[in-house]
Amino acid sequence: MKIDFAKLTYQYNLYKNEIDKAIQHVLNHGKYIMGPEINELEEKLCEFTSAKNAITCASGTDALLLAMMALDIKPGDEIITTPFTFIATAETIALLGAKPVFVDIDEKTYNIDVSKIEEKITSKTKGIISVSLYGQPSDLDAINEIAKKYNLFHIVDGAQSFGATYKGKAEVHYCDIYTTSFFPAKPLGCYGDGGAVLTNNDELAEKIKMLRVHGQNKRYNHKYIGINARMDTIQATILNIKLRHYPEDLKKRQQIAEKYTELLNSSTHPLILPFTKDDRTSAWAQYSIRVKNRDEIQAKLKEKGIPTAIHYPMPLHLQECFKYLGYKEGDFPVAERVSKEIISLPMNPYLSDEEIEYIKEALIGDK
Known part of the structure; x- marks a missing residue:
């Protein structure tokens, strides 16, 4: 697939x-x-x-x-x-x-x-x-x-x-x-x-x-x-055309996020899944999880035809263009830690249950 x-x-x-x-x-x-x-x-x-x-x-x-x-x-x-x-x-x-x-x-x-x-x-x-x-x-x-x-x-x-x-x-x-x-x-x-x-x-x-x-x-x-x-x-x-269909797309994005969470939660694999606060909803631009062995996971998924993305691999305070601001590594430890672990899985309103199941199996197998 x-x-x-x-x-x-x-x-x-x-x-x-x-x-x-x-x-x-x-x-x-x-x-x-x-x-x-x-x-x-x-x-x-x-x-x-x-x-x-x-x-x-x-x-x-x-x-x-x-x-x-x-x-x-x-x-x-x-x-x-x-x-x-x-x-x-x-x-x-x-x-x-x-x-x-x-x-x-x-x-x-x-x-x-x-x-x-x-x-x-x-x-x-x-x-x-x-x-x-x-x-x-x-x-x-x-x-x-x-x-x-x-x-x-x-x-x-x-x-x-x-x-x-x-x-x-x-x-x-x-x-x-x-x-x-x-x-x-x-x-x-x-x-x-x-x-x-x-x-x-x-x-x-x-x-x-x-x-x-x-x-x-x-x-x-x-x-x-x-x-x-x-x-x-x-x-x-x-x-104008796409906005007509957008409410339905948002519903589907929510359903797909819920499906991901349901399947990945059933595993004992050490994944950190997205968290949404009760008083708000997400547009689910991304479904991003955190893993300790990101390079290994990304390579494994790529072999199985599953694309991933990293949003974002380097926090802004460590970017060369902002060097003049005087920040250094360790200044924002949470952002730095998350940037090393975050990985986004395929997310769009048209992912099928079969595709989500396939991604889950490739990611965590039967664990």
Whole structure:
């Protein structure tokens, strides 16, 4: 058996007629940048999340950049975040001349350890970026309490969590700005790069709309220094189709995660399985387990036609590009330990019971 990690082609074939027709419609009208499908998608994103505003953009990275630009982040400002995430979270902070200040992670959820945030706050701290790693929200209420106490903003980097909930609601309702990514392999992905910024703050939303088009408030009039961060219309029309099917995809992801957990829990093999807190749901961007002998496990699964991935093999504080921050090995022991043990198994809405059983057998055999 050969297993496809994300089954993107399989999904395209499921919706092929709808998607092809929608793309052809864009090709026919020729409005490839900021065409009518962009506005349609933004309205649908608001409807899906109950957010007041959704602004599409060219990538999840641009979404983070736009969020911080809208909040007037300047050189020398400090922003607290996690070292166990994709580099875009901290890279965008650095791009604006601000300083990423890292806080270790919770050993069970792999999200930022809220109990360690307050000790890192200084007079230069302007905000907190929490990351909903692998699709599960952080402890948003607790983060907001700290943010309110110190007059800080809170951005949720939800690049992996679109569709997740916290206490029954979308994450956008627990932060100043929520950002997400529509990279093809995300739970809701387009066929290239894409992202969105969601907020209930109308003033911030208007500013973000201008910032994504070179700070322009009307043609050739520029209120702000901005960037070119527009989503192209073809990506929007693809997402409009996929969003129709997304609630069902989320249900299937949850069922597959439960099936994995049920099968792997039945083993005495020393695996650490994903943990989701009771007051939230995960979008299950990944199903990531921890093992002590990762290289051996990865090689064994590869031999049996089972792809795996490592999200993420090196915490950000140890990356060469952040050497100037002065961190060293041992500064964030939980993130460092998890990065050496984490491994993601195939996860998509279309994994069959037979495939999951096959992965389980390859991973732990009859133990």
